[in-house]
Amino acid sequence: MTTMTDPPKASFQLSMLIYDTRYRSYTFQFIALMLLLLLLGYLGANLVSNLAAQGQNISFGFLSDPAGYDINQRPIEYDSQSSHMRASVVGVINTLIVAVLGCATATLFGVTAGILRLSPNWLVRKLMAVYVEAFRNVPVLIWILIIATIMTASMPSPNQFRGDNADASMLLDAFAFTNRGVYVPAPVWGAGSLVVVLTFLASIAGVFYYRRYATKLLYDTGRLLPMGWPSLVILFVPTILIFFVLGQPITLDYPALKGFNFDGGLHIRGSLIALWFALAIYTGAFIAENVRAGIQAVSKGQTEAAASLGLRPKRIMNLVILPQALRVIIPPLISQYLNLTKNSSLAIAVGYMDVTGTLGGITLNQTGRAIECVLMLMLFYLTISLAISAVMNVYNNTIKLKER
């Protein structure tokens, strides 16, 4: 007693692979896959015949050979007899150093400029607009080169610090800006310094614990404990006390002029400063725009609503504006960090020995193993990018507005 008729069961015909929407996508995917495989096979065959013609092969054995070149900035033990692998690791660490320094400084510049762009002060607003536009619209490579030139061409040579009425003098007797880099005091970790560091770490944990306790107390009893100054006290007082009780175990090693150059202290090379500062100030301009957009994305009604609830301006900022603005700011901020890390590969232009300079530069040129080196280089950057995007996805999921 069926009133509906089933559609006639058409027998499968070959033309349906093209004309029937049910099968067409399979046909198309099959064709695309075949073409892709064909292309890859063609490229692979070319690779094999090219390598055979030059008597080469693909092998990563060269990584354990001695590198035979020096690296000027060595965060870990390295000399010219170390392997290419070790040279690459030094490069990786140097990349991470400049990336971390750059991200921190760029955030500082960017947040400052972004907030100042919304300042009620016309002059400051315009100055910040000039900063943002000037740095966003000029290639970062040119900025790196300009700052590198400042570091080498307009800084005094160590020689000029010599004598009684020298041309140049050290800042506060502690910082020397020379054309070979900047010398700053270096901490010397004496006996007992571990205790000081551990105390400081414990103080940080203490601050978090205090804040959680204060919040809980507020929710449970309605009593409001002060947050600002107790946090500072917990953070610094125990550490300073321990520092003096143990007899100042951490001292500073000041740079001093010895022979033709400065000795002692921490030597920050001009190339690192050029790269670090240029990346920071360039990325900072982009971050400023993100911060500005984030703050403007919070509607004025939110501020007014919070004010009508009787919140003080500081609490309006902390409890209402910032949580909503950060939701908008953080994702592009993280992708700016990613860009900065990728742009740090421009180190090669100023001779900073990051992973592009060691693995992709000297190692590649010395061994001639272009494919292997470039492949490893790409994999390194890819790993960093994917790791950062994974973190970002997790973050986005946690802050996602839970609707319905």
Next chain:
Amino acid sequence: MARDQLAFVRTHMLPEAPPPTAQTGAVKWLRENLFSSPGNALLTLVSAYVVFQIVISTAPWFINGVWESPSLTACREILDGKMGGCFAVLTERWNQLLFGFKYPSELYWRPGLAFVLLFIAAAPVLFGKIFPRKMLIFTGLYPFIAYWLIWGGSVLVPVFALLGVLVGAFTYSRVVTISAGVAVIAAFVAALIFWILSGYVTGPMENVMAIQAVASRDMGGFMINLMLGVVCVSLSLPLGILLALGRQSSMPIIKWICVVFIEFIRGVPLITLLFVANVVLAYFLPPGTNFDLILRVIIMITMFSSAYIAEVIRGGLAALPRGQYEAGDSLGLDYAQSMQLIILPQALKISIPGIVNVAVGLFKDTTLVSVISMFDIVGMIRGPILASSEWNGVYWELFGFACVLFFITCYGISQYSQWLERQLRTDHR
């Protein structure tokens, strides 16, 4: 009675009293914008002082600048100890900065003409409402004309390249009724086959209607930056659209090919891709072929920017309400039609700011080719000019010039995109 006499009724309006002086004109503006609070006043004074110092310290450098001099030493003699810029390096090396140091000087008019024509070609695209649509025909022909002007050689090469594109377009229009995806692939294959076959014609006839040929390695200066920027952005737009559509596709294999390509390209710095163009790509080409370095760089930069543009357009596609897709389906449009007529026009409009950002970023990134020893403007400055004995040491004038060139171009593009956004805003706010 007395009340009536005391009563006072004003029969006409009082003239408006002027506002207090503190509330009008410049004074009000100053009070509100610069000195609204003690902190703000301090901030104003500090920043004004900083600006003043910067102007005072750089003004003599510009005012005393020397524009005519054969070398740095001669320039310093003219300055005679005064502070001043040696802008003479710009006038003396002007052609090198723009065209590189090997481009034949009697042929400078050709890239110059191509540059002027670029504006004519771009005008109907950029300002569609002002210029007639028929000018788009010239825009379509422009790439081939520009290629012929800059590289020279036989006119047959650009003509056959154009014919190949027409063959591809014809194939697409024939196959698109069956399946959009197959049509795209078929168009590519048809054009490729045509180009390969035409190589047998243009090869032996390379002197037919030929103008003097210039090799790619002879090009340099800002010309390279402009060429790479324009070519790669225009090529990566269609590629980016395809990749974005592929990534949104319901077909798993297509989707994953696009995802892997996009994420891989976006995960690595451009410089590694340029290394690929410089030293690796040759391994993957048939033995004996000798691709230009510029061509290899164009391929890699196009891949790079198409991945970024694809992500921008994907954002635009995702921002469209689901109803738009369903509307297309309910009208009975097939995939290609609904994309062309409904989805893409809206999605592209949303993506304009992002696309312009990518384009500006890409144009700035073209300076990276100096790292693989191509002589673009940065390469020219760091290489032949600063290394020459005449101009060793004029950093600021040269870098400043490069900054100004890039600033004008990039700032101009971003201002244009903001104007375009306002033009395209169809919602009535």
